[in-house]
Amino acid sequence: MIRAPEQRISILLFFVVLLPAVIYSVYELTSVKEEEELLQAVYTNQLETILFSVNQYTEDVITNLSFRLDNSLLSDRDLEAAFREKSSVFSIVKYSVYTGALRIINPGMPGTDQAAVKKFVDSVAPGFNQLIDYKKSGYRKLEAYSFLPDSGYTAIFFVPDSPDPGYNIYGFFIDSRAFIREVLSPKIQNLSQNEFLLPVLDTRRKEIVYQNDTTSNVVTEIQKDLWLLPGYKIGIAKRGVSIREIVKERVDSSLLLILMLNIVLISGVIFVFYNIRKFAELVKMRSDFVSNVSHELRTPLALIRMFAETLEMGRARTEVKKREYISIISGETQRLSNIVNRILNFSQMEAGKRKFHFAPIDLNDTISSLFETYKFHLQNNGFSFTAAYAPDLPPINADAEAVTEAVINLLDNAVKYSDDVKEITIRTGRSDNFQFIEVRDRGIGIKKEDQKKIFEKFYRVTSGQIHNTKGSGLGLSLVNQIAHAHKGKIEVISSYGKGSLFRIYLLQETGKQETGKQETGKQETGKQETG
Structure with a gap:
C-alpha cells in the first residue's frame, strides 16, 4: 500500500518527468511521421524529375529528327542523307491525307515489306486529322505508334511546315531498342x-x-x-539502398532514440522514487530508533535513580533489601552499559572503524562460558535454558568478544520475544567448512515477509507483538555484520507463533573439515525455576 508521502512523490515525478516525456514522445512520433512523408515526397519528386528529363530528352531528339526531315523535303536523296548517320532510323514515308497515297523512301526495316507498311499506315491514318488540327492551331505535334509490336519498331508521324499543310503527313520508323542503346544511353549515364x-x-x-x-x-x-x-x-x-529503406532506416533510428530516451527517463524515475522511498523509510526507522533507544535508556536510568534515592534516604531497613536494591542497580547499570556499547559498536562498524582481533578460539569453550554467565539470569526469569555442543570442534580463527556479543544479542531477542513458553536452546555444530552457533526459542516467531528485512539497520516489524516490544533495531544488524566480518552468514528459520531459530555460520579455516552432517554432543541444562 502506497503511503501519502509516496503518493505525493509519485504524482510529482509523473508531472515533472513522465508527463513531459510522454508529450515529447508523442510530438516526436508525429514529427517523425511528417518527416517521413516529406522525405518520401522529396525523393519521389527527385526521381520523377530525372525520369522527366529522360522523356524530355527523347522528345527533343525525335523532334530534331522531324525538323531535319522537314528541312530535307526537296528530294529523296536529301532525305536519305539527313538520316544516314542515325542507324536506328529506317524507312521514311509520305502519306497524302486526301488521296491516301503512300510513298516509302529508303525501305530498310528488316522483316517487313511495303504492303505491311501500307496496311499499318492506313490503320493509324484516322488519327492524322488530329495532327492537322494541332498544326492549324500553330502547334507542331508528334504522334508515336508501335509498328508490329514484336518487331520493336516505332513510327513517328507529324505535319511538316510545307506550303500546303494538311495534305501530306510525314513519318519515319525507328528501331526502338537501337535508339535506346545508341541515343538515350549517354543521357541516362549522365543523369x-x-x-x-x-x-x-x-x-x-x-x-x-x-x-x-x-x-x-x-x-x-x-x-x-x-x-x-x-x-x-x-x-x-x-543504387545500393532503396529510398524506402533509407526512409525506413531514418524512421527506425528516430523511433529507437525516442524509445531509449523513454526507457532512460522511466528507469531514472523508478530509481529516484526507489531511493526517495528508501530514504523516507530510513528516516522513519531512525526516528523510531531514537524513540526506542530513548525509552530503553530512560527505563534503567529511572530504576537506578529510584533505588539509589531509596538507599540514600535510608528507607531500606534490612540488609537483604539493601542487597536487593544494589543488585537491581547493578543489573540496570549493566543493561544500560549494553545498550550504549551496542550503539557504539554499531556506529564503529558503520564508519568502518571497528577492529576485530582474530585469534584461534574453541567455539565450544566460548559458548560454554557464555552459557554459565547467562544461566542464572535466565533461570531467575523463568526460562528453561539448555546448551548442546558438537564434539571435537577444531579451533577457528575468530574474535571471541565479537562472537560473544553476537550470541548475546540473539539471546536478548529470544528473551524479549518469548511469550508463554519460556524455552531457549543454544547449540554448536559443523556444516561443510563452517562452524555454527544456533539459538532457538519457542516465542512469538517472525512472519515470512519480515524475515528478509530483520537484518537491515533500524528495521523493526511494524505489526503484532514484535512491534509492541521495545528495541533499538540494531541487534540483528550487528549480528549480521559480525558474521560477515568472519566470512560467514546468519540464517533465520521461523514460524509465526511457534518460535525462531537463528544460526550464525563462522568460516572454519583450519583443522579437519566435515561435510553435510550437523553433530551435537554433550548437553547442559539449566533447571527451570519459577519466579
Whole structure:
C-alpha cells in the first residue's frame, strides 16, 4: 500500500518527468511521421524529375529528327542523307491525307515489306486529322505508334511546315531498342551520376532493354512510360539502398532514440522514487530508533535513580533489601552499559572503524562460558535454558568478544520475544567448512515477509507483538555484520507463533573439515525455576 508521502512523490515525478516525456514522445512520433512523408515526397519528386528529363530528352531528339526531315523535303536523296548517320532510323514515308497515297523512301526495316507498311499506315491514318488540327492551331505535334509490336519498331508521324499543310503527313520508323542503346544511353549515364539505376524496360517482352549498371539487380521504385516509345518504360532506383529503406532506416533510428530516451527517463524515475522511498523509510526507522533507544535508556536510568534515592534516604531497613536494591542497580547499570556499547559498536562498524582481533578460539569453550554467565539470569526469569555442543570442534580463527556479543544479542531477542513458553536452546555444530552457533526459542516467531528485512539497520516489524516490544533495531544488524566480518552468514528459520531459530555460520579455516552432517554432543541444562 502506497503511503501519502509516496503518493505525493509519485504524482510529482509523473508531472515533472513522465508527463513531459510522454508529450515529447508523442510530438516526436508525429514529427517523425511528417518527416517521413516529406522525405518520401522529396525523393519521389527527385526521381520523377530525372525520369522527366529522360522523356524530355527523347522528345527533343525525335523532334530534331522531324525538323531535319522537314528541312530535307526537296528530294529523296536529301532525305536519305539527313538520316544516314542515325542507324536506328529506317524507312521514311509520305502519306497524302486526301488521296491516301503512300510513298516509302529508303525501305530498310528488316522483316517487313511495303504492303505491311501500307496496311499499318492506313490503320493509324484516322488519327492524322488530329495532327492537322494541332498544326492549324500553330502547334507542331508528334504522334508515336508501335509498328508490329514484336518487331520493336516505332513510327513517328507529324505535319511538316510545307506550303500546303494538311495534305501530306510525314513519318519515319525507328528501331526502338537501337535508339535506346545508341541515343538515350549517354543521357541516362549522365543523369544517373553513379547514384541511381535507370533501367529501360520492354513491357511487351517483360525484359530490360538497357541498364546503366548491369552488375546490380534492380527493383525500381518508380516507372514512367517513354512518351514517344510506346511499349517501353523507364524506371529508377537508388543504387545500393532503396529510398524506402533509407526512409525506413531514418524512421527506425528516430523511433529507437525516442524509445531509449523513454526507457532512460522511466528507469531514472523508478530509481529516484526507489531511493526517495528508501530514504523516507530510513528516516522513519531512525526516528523510531531514537524513540526506542530513548525509552530503553530512560527505563534503567529511572530504576537506578529510584533505588539509589531509596538507599540514600535510608528507607531500606534490612540488609537483604539493601542487597536487593544494589543488585537491581547493578543489573540496570549493566543493561544500560549494553545498550550504549551496542550503539557504539554499531556506529564503529558503520564508519568502518571497528577492529576485530582474530585469534584461534574453541567455539565450544566460548559458548560454554557464555552459557554459565547467562544461566542464572535466565533461570531467575523463568526460562528453561539448555546448551548442546558438537564434539571435537577444531579451533577457528575468530574474535571471541565479537562472537560473544553476537550470541548475546540473539539471546536478548529470544528473551524479549518469548511469550508463554519460556524455552531457549543454544547449540554448536559443523556444516561443510563452517562452524555454527544456533539459538532457538519457542516465542512469538517472525512472519515470512519480515524475515528478509530483520537484518537491515533500524528495521523493526511494524505489526503484532514484535512491534509492541521495545528495541533499538540494531541487534540483528550487528549480528549480521559480525558474521560477515568472519566470512560467514546468519540464517533465520521461523514460524509465526511457534518460535525462531537463528544460526550464525563462522568460516572454519583450519583443522579437519566435515561435510553435510550437523553433530551435537554433550548437553547442559539449566533447571527451570519459577519466579
